[in-house]
Amino acid sequence: MKRILKNMLSTSLPLRISKGNRFVFVLHEVSDQIPNPYAPDYSTSIALFRKQIDLLSELFDIISLDRLVSDSELDPTKNYAALTFDDGYMGVFENARPILKSQNIPYAVFFNKSAVESNQLWVSNAELSVDNVEYIAGLLKAAKCSLKDDQDAIRHIVANGSFDDQFLTASKLPPQQNKIYMGVEEIQQLVSDQVLIGNHSSDHLVLSRCSDPGLLHSQIKESQVFLNGITKKEISHFAIPFGHKTDYNEATIAEALASGHKYIYTTNPNRLKLKKLTKKPFLIPRIGIDNRSLKEILFYINRTLIKNYDL
Ligand SMILES: [Zn+2]
Numbered sequence: 001m002k003r004i005l006k007n008m009l010s011t012s013l014p015l016r017i018s019k020g021n022r023f024v025f026v027l028h029e030v031s032d033q034i035p036n037p038y039a040p041d042y043s044t045s046i047a048l049f050r051k052q053i054d055l056l057s058e059l060f061d062i063i064s065l066d067r068l069v070s071d072s073e074l075d076p077t078k079n080y081a082a083l084t085f086d087d088g089y090m091g092v093f094e095n096a097r098p099i100l101k102s103q104n105i106p107y108a109v110f111f112n113k114s115a116v117e118s119n120q121l122w123v124s125n126a127e128l129s130v131d132n133v134e135y136i137a138g139l140l141k142a143a144k145c146s147l148k149d150d151q152d153a154i155r156h157i158v159a160n161g162s163f164d165d166q167f168l169t170a171s172k173l174p175p176q177q178n179k180i181y182m183g184v185e186e187i188q189q190l191v192s193d194q195v196l197i198g199n200h201s202s203d204h205l206v207l208s209r210c211s212d213p214g215l216l217h218s219q220i221k222e223s224q225v226f227l228n229g230i231t232k233k234e235i236s237h238f239a240i241p242f243g244h245k246t247d248y249n250e251a252t253i254a255e256a257l258a259s260g261h262k263y264i265y266t267t268n269p270n271r272l273k274l275k276k277l278t279k280k281p282f283l284i285p286r287i288g289i290d291n292r293s294l295k296e297i298l299f300y301i302n303r304t305l306i307k308n309y310d311l
Contacts, residue, residue: 243267
């Protein structure tokens with residue numbers, strides 16, 4: 001029985017029956033560099049990305065994120081989706097942008113100030129240095145974490161670490177030769193393509209575990225001011241780094257709202273219900289796509305029609 005249900009949830013049938021749903025999807029890097037050295041768990045090949053976009057275009061009216069989260073007048077006999085990319089990877093500019101542009105598909109990109117300014121973030125630095133014992137030991141120490149033998153250092157830091165300026169110092173690497181993240185020029189190009197630019201904090205720390213409130217404030221506010229300076233647009237969309245419920249708390253939400261963000265995104269993998277639009281502020285769920293197969297994506301979409309997740 002379980003298998004029959006799972007098979008049914010991996011087809012497009014449920015969405016042909018259930019209408020009036022909205023979904024926000026999140027991807028990260030789109031690149032044929034596989035395995036990817038700086039984002040191994042968050043990279044999608046270009047060929048798979050094309051197929052994913054074809055699937056989503058078939059299932060949904062893909063509209064701008066702005067409209068998806070604010071327009072209460074959307075047609076209840078259709079299903080809608082919006083696409084988002086987190087972290088501002090260069091492959092999104094080089095590989096995803098031409099595909100989306102040629103099909104007139106709107107999307108949003110959430111940027112980290114430090115990635116734009118210095119082409120590095122602690123997460124990608126840690127992946128690039130995963131075999132550098134000294135670097136990883138320094139990072140664990142700065143995050144006040146101790147590791148058991150079989151634990152993955154990066155996951156352990158995300159799940160348990162404590163984040164402060166000392167951690168940021170320990171995470172820095174010398175400038176990278178390769179361009180991993182988009183810079184100011186690429187963001188300005190996206191703006192001229194009408195791409196929505198959102199804030200993803202300065203350094204991609206776990207905001208629920210920033211040890212000092214001053215750091216939490218600067219992580220959210222400085223990145224927002226920086227992106228406003230580049231885009232000359234109001235930055236009102238904020239995607240919480242990592243985005244699961246252990247990665248933020250009331251202080252995180254309060255800080256994001258106090259900075260003037262109107263829409264806050266998690267990675268709790270649910271659909272967006274229409275009635276929620278009237279209850280402000282609320283946290284907007286997103287479903288991660290990355291390198292998932294079409295069947296897996298269908299399953300992740302359809303299961304939200306029968307269950308509400310709290311991750
Ligand atoms: Zn991110």
